[in-house]
Amino acid sequence: MGGSEIEYVKEAFDTNWIAPAGPFLKRFEQRLCEYTGRAHSVVLSSGTAALHLALKILGVGWNDTVICQSFTFCGSANPVIYEGAIPVFIDSEPDTWNMDPELLERAIRDLIEKGEKPKAIIYVHLYGMPARVNEIVDISRKYEIAVIEDAAEALGAKYGGQPVGRFGDMSILSFNGNKIITTSGGGALLSDHEEWIHRARFLSTQARDDAPHYEHSQIGYNYRMSNVAAGIGLGQMEVLDEWVMKRRRNHDYYRHALGDVEGIEFLVESGEAFSNHWLTCIQVDPSRTGGITRENIRIALENENIESRPLWKPMHMQPVFRNVTFYGNGISEKLFRNGLCLPSGSNLSDHDLDRVIKVIKALIP
Numbered sequence: 001m002g003g004s005e006i007e008y009v010k011e012a013f014d015t016n017w018i019a020p021a022g023p024f025l026k027r028f029e030q031r032l033c034e035y036t037g038r039a040h041s042v043v044l045s046s047g048t049a050a051l052h053l054a055l056k057i058l059g060v061g062w063n064d065t066v067i068c069q070s071f072t073f074c075g076s077a078n079p080v081i082y083e084g085a086i087p088v089f090i091d092s093e094p095d096t097w098n099m100d101p102e103l104l105e106r107a108i109r110d111l112i113e114k115g116e117k118p119k120a121i122i123y124v125h126l127y128g129m130p131a132r133v134n135e136i137v138d139i140s141r142k143y144e145i146a147v148i149e150d151a152a153e154a155l156g157a158k159y160g161g162q163p164v165g166r167f168g169d170m171s172i173l174s175f176n177g178n179k180i181i182t183t184s185g186g187g188a189l190l191s192d193h194e195e196w197i198h199r200a201r202f203l204s205t206q207a208r209d210d211a212p213h214y215e216h217s218q219i220g221y222n223y224r225m226s227n228v229a230a231g232i233g234l235g236q237m238e239v240l241d242e243w244v245m246k247r248r249r250n251h252d253y254y255r256h257a258l259g260d261v262e263g264i265e266f267l268v269e270s271g272e273a274f275s276n277h278w279l280t281c282i283q284v285d286p287s288r289t290g291g292i293t294r295e296n297i298r299i300a301l302e303n304e305n306i307e308s309r310p311l312w313k314p315m316h317m318q319p320v321f322r323n324v325t326f327y328g329n330g331i332s333e334k335l336f337r338n339g340l341c342l343p344s345g346s347n348l349s350d351h352d353l354d355r356v357i358k359v360i361k362a363l364i365p
């Protein structure tokens with residue numbers, strides 16, 4: 001937390017605007033629009049809920065095909081299943097670790113040929129690293145398929161100098177506890193189409209028709225954010241840029257200390273990308289580290305009471321998605337095998353970072 005969040009929360013308590021409505025919702029939504037350059041937004045109970053509503057609004061339903069990035073967190077694929085639609089997973093490219101535009105286009109062509117033209121594409125800026133946005137959006141336009149930007153991990157990142165959260169027909173954000181800013185749990189859906197955001201707000205509040213009593217002609221959801229959570233979010237927006245600088249500093253610090261270590265490679269910015277470096281991620285190539293693996297490093301850190309994690313396990317490798325079609329090139333499997341997320345919190349001190357570096361350097365001199 002930055003400090004002012006508690007003031008907003010106190011104001012919510014003092015004015016008795018706890019939930020479901022309240023003035024912070026609108027203010028937080030306005031702030032997100034200003035920050036990302038989007039025309040409209042609605043804040044919700046989670047990023048997963050935002051993605052679910054995005055699919056509903058695009059009319060994705062039973063047996064429709066939706067293209068997803070395989071290398072991601074399950075929250076960016078599960079809503080496809082909620083709607084009875086069929087995901088098709090696409091592998092990553094080596095530079096940004098996000099959706100490979102070439103494989104994307106190949107998949108679209110195959111699916112169109114089979115009469116299964118996808119209804120939507122969900123691409124991700126994983127670990128805060130912007131994907132190849134221009135290529136992905138161009139392909140979506142060429143084939144007239146809606147594109148949803150999963151920016152859950154990437155608020156504060158930029159592509160071509162423009163903040164993420166504005167690329168595609170709709171964008172989603174997450175304010176879950178582990179993300180760069182948090183409302184304790186929450187998300188947002190953003191778009192330039194006003195009717196879509198209106199509809200999302202309607203569906204997120206149990207689809208209540210305009211009547212003095214409770215009248216329902218459609219099935220809705222209880223996906224709205226509370227006014228207290230929105231107050232926290234408003235406070236967090238004041239420190240977002242500072243948190244991004246801290247995360248970027250962690251990344252620079254690690255790279256400065258470990259960049260020359262044989263067999264360790266960092267996920268770095270290329271081309272148009274400005275990453276928020278939500279997490280600093282490395283790949284460990286045991287054929288160049290003298291046999292030291294990602295797991296050796298993870299366990300050595302754990303022995304020093306330092307938590308680190310393997311990279312996301314790709315969706316096409318998950319038991320629950322074992323029958324899903326996958327367009328692969330080996331990249332995400334290799335990333336999962338060799339990749340590690342280093343401690344990356346916005347509050348890490350030099351001393352904390354030095355402890356991590358020391359453990360790694362002791363293994364790979």
Ligand SMILES: *Cc1c(COP(=O)(O)O)cnc(C)c1O
Pocket residue numbers: 045046047048049072073074075076124126150152153173174175176186187
């Ligand atoms: C966290 C996350 C989500 C889901 O957000 P929640 O707020 O946790 O529901 C979706 N996609 C990605 C890439 C995420 O990291």
